[in-house]
Amino acid sequence: MIQIPMRPAVSLSLAFVLLLLSLHLHAILPCHAATTDTLSPGQELTGGDKLLSSNGRFALGFFQTGSNFSHDTTNPELKWYLGIWFHTVPKFTPVWVANAENPVANLASCKLLLSLDDGNLVMPSSNNRSSTVAIWSSRATATATSTAASLLDNGNLVLHSASNASDIFWQSFDHPTDTILQGAKIGWSNATGLMIRRRLVSRKNAVDQTPGLYSFQLLFGHGGHTSIVSMYNSSDTYWSSGDWGGRYFSNIPETVGQTWLSLNFTSSEQGKYIEYAVEDPTVLSRGTMDVSGQMKVLVWFEGSQDWQTIYTAPNSQCDVYASCGPFTVCSDVPSPSCSCMKGYSIRSPQDWELEDRTGGCARDTPLYCNGSSAAAGSEHQADKFYPMPSVQLPSDGRSVGTATSADECSVVCLGSCSCTAYSYDDQGGCYIWHGRLLNVRQQGNSVLHLRVAAKEVQGISKTSNRGVVIGAAIGASTATFCLVFLLTIWMRKGKRHGDDAQGGMGVIAFRYAELLYATKSFSEKLGAGSFGSVFKGSLSDSTTIAVKRLDGVRQGEKQFRAEVSSIGIIQHVNLVKLIGFCCQGDRRLLVYEYMPNGSLDSHLFQSNGGTVLDWTIRYQIALGVARALAYLHASCRDCIIHCDIKPENILLDGSFTPKVADFGMAKFLGRDFSHVVTTMRGTVGYLAPEWISGTAITSKVDVYSYGMVLLEII
Template sequence: MKGYSIRSPQDWELDDRSAGCTRNTPLYCNSNNSRAGGETDKFHPMTSVQLPADARNVATATTADECSFACLGSCSCTAYSYDQGACSVWHDKLLNVRQQGNSVLHLRLAAKEVPSSKTNRRGLIIGAVVGASTAALGLIFLLMIWMRKNKQYGDDAQGGMGIIAFRYADLQSATKKFSEKLGAGSFGSVFKGSLSDSTAIAVKRLDGVRQGEKQFRAEVSSTGVVQHVNLVKLIGFCCQGDRRLLVYEYMPNGSLDHHLFQSNVMVLDWTTKYKIALGVARVLAYLHSSCRDCIIHCDIKPENILLDGSFTPKVADFGMAKLLGRDFSQVVTTMRGTIGYLAPEWISRTSITSKVDVYSYGMVLLEIVSGSRKSSKQSSSRDGAHEGYFPVRVAHSLVDGDVASLVDAKLLGEANLEEVERVCKVACWCIQDDEFDRPTMSEVVQFLECLSEVETPPVPRLLQAIAGQPNLKIM
């Protein structure tokens, strides 16, 4: 059988075939290298066979592609067959596959075992949709298929989430033909909508087949498989033809950047700002340390921090997210993120770790304190130097013991200066040039919860160059 070899040829010659066969190449899903890169598994059609016993019927898979997704969604699935509208899958061992019959068995093999072909439509579809991220992505697609007819599935390993498979027509109706636009980004636009039970939703319509597909997979494989109070909730999705849409809970207070940088919105008091800083730290610590895979967001900035009705922060927009297996400490990937929040290792094109999120978070902390873009022009310090770059002012103000001058003027002096100083010190640790000098997000949470004292941070070399004082130390 293609992709397999007899485990014990000697026993086989003696008509003892109990040892069976073994794969020539491990499946991508089960391989230790699966998270380091490579291709997804593919299927080899075996025609004119008698199907093996112990098949499991997947009633909700109503097309051949959905049937293949159902098999790819489980690492133990070894084959599938789709015939006359019925989907059957086999797990683990395949017993008594005979080359006599009129059925087609699609045997799951490692990609290198299946020759690529431009005419292999199913292989292209599987490659485009499943991609090469992790086994978790396959799992979420399987869960999506299971609930396609009954709309929801039960609790998962991370805590119960019901994800709805929407038809495109349903979302057209819910958004009144995408008439109320909430915003737009490089990957598409977001529209407000309402479900039949009056639940307010935000629908992200992804643009571009290739890039939209990539972001769709990234968002589903991250927000679709985890749950946290400070993570925006994925309600559902639409994967119909070339259309890719994601449906999230609606955040009535918009994104953090509106409240920090715009003058016509409600000013956040210091207590709320500190609550937001802590909430974002907690969810990043969770994504980095507590999930099955380390999820690196790669684009932490105020625009991607949403606020619910009680101003609880919800991290959103995982279109650039990178999943890193626990067996790996770093990953090489293309540059992604937003200028001004990029860690130095992005620029040097070295491998990246979760510390890129720590750096971006540090820059966000500085903007939470100041209430303005950290790179925008600021009023000069008392000696008139270092005007124009807020991180430099933070370093000098910590030395001078004058953190009050750093606080957003819109707060009219109403701020806990001990907390302000703590936040500024944490921020300066987070934006260190060397990733090994930055704290983990779990350590950041301990600092902000006052469970650990923040030691004296050195000024990053970049800031030293801007300040022109290489020996400057925050005391």
């Protein structure tokens, strides 16, 4: 068994973080119920009965889905399931379900017992105690004549010999549903004598426990490649951990270190699997393949009386395949959301309310190509195209090389009744889509022309004049906003003392077309963060730049304002230099000096392929970052608290001089104030205790984060 090493900062900081967590996370409560943890031969589990693990943490019994999982025994629409849940958590949280595909309508019919025929766990369909005709059965091959079932302290339900508990014939950990617990495994195992495939499968929705479309599993490829993947409908992979390299999965080391997790990978005759483990076993946690298609790791916080998500894969909800269903647009801001395209309405509002949006949207008016106009008795009007700007196109478009203009491309699409959209640009040419449109994302640089019935766009031309006025107003307000920023920067630069500035170069307002050309249409990606992506570019004077493109309107605006109002008004040798910005329409871009040696994390952690740093360089980096923080805290007009100091936000120039970057979370603190109360921000593993306890913060939160980085440098 090989354990993926955690980052030093996270490992060494656990003593501090977990000490604080012990005051806020849900503690293990003793079992006060008289209910046993074992179902013995001759016993039955019925109705309101339950098994409790000896530590009181987990319970096995019958539960009912519905609003807040209420136990309304008279409601025929609510179904009953046999399952395991967290017994010490007030928010009902099931972790395993036996009869997910065969729920029971009547509580009086709910019963669990040991079969007289073969010793299996059985939910009989009537008074029949046999496992051959049952609602659910463990279907194990037991060698003992007498069996028993026990709920272990880790939430694992095991079927074992009544005389020898270590002789196990079946266990729930071998048949997970949507949740993995501490000590459980994902992969293949034959520990019980039968090769078993373990994987997580999402639920259909927030109420229906039927298996959904998303799965999380271990994948073995050609040439011995092994990776963890998230899949849609067991065919389309939309997230991967990367290959196993002997010590870790190539795309996981960073995220593992930030979530207090470790993944143990085992490859032996007993099977190939990964094991989920948490540094502190007293912390209540679970890994869940969510209804949304994201794999989430959640921790129970006693203070908020709720589960808090500390890690997701993929990071963005819109990266999940078909997350919003067909004919929808997915947007990450202000929060992950789905909306129907023009001329479409939600297919099943009830499913959307239950967090299942995979059904997507349905067309309101049939296309003329399908005979809708004749059927309606109206004039024959050809279908029209509705432009959807600033979107990310679906990846399954078909190239049409014969179309050399937008008009020709539209004609090709109109020539086929199954064509639903087209896109054309001078560089990429013509692409058309047939059938369902999936994975259209709001943040992008392309225009998708959606095919709709003529009546859907008849009102657009009538309101064109109004649109011009509105567009002019928006354009004027945007220009005013940019001008205010420029004036603010200029005025604040003029008021600084001599040592506040190094160099007199101002901040440049770029046009979007300039940056599009400079970055070759954003073709060379340097990296990505929570708020956008960074691309390499070159100005007309051959100056190499890094352009951060902020995704989303609201969150991008917030990030844009924070960065321009902080790093835009100061300069220091250890702070990344802001060359300029662009705010044109809803586009928000920031232009920085280019750092050829990338970020510090790529050199500290060899999995990222960076250069091994000698001790002289490490010392200079540590000293430079300290100088930058001292400058931000003590030498600027306002105290600037960075709030997210970590190796990823420390960039290195050609001579490995460190420069602190990414001020999107920065907080200004006037000199008349010593502390401030604000929402939690930053990265788990580098957060000072003040963030978690909810008390006021000072510049010391940056010092704490710097200490974690210093440990990693050492």
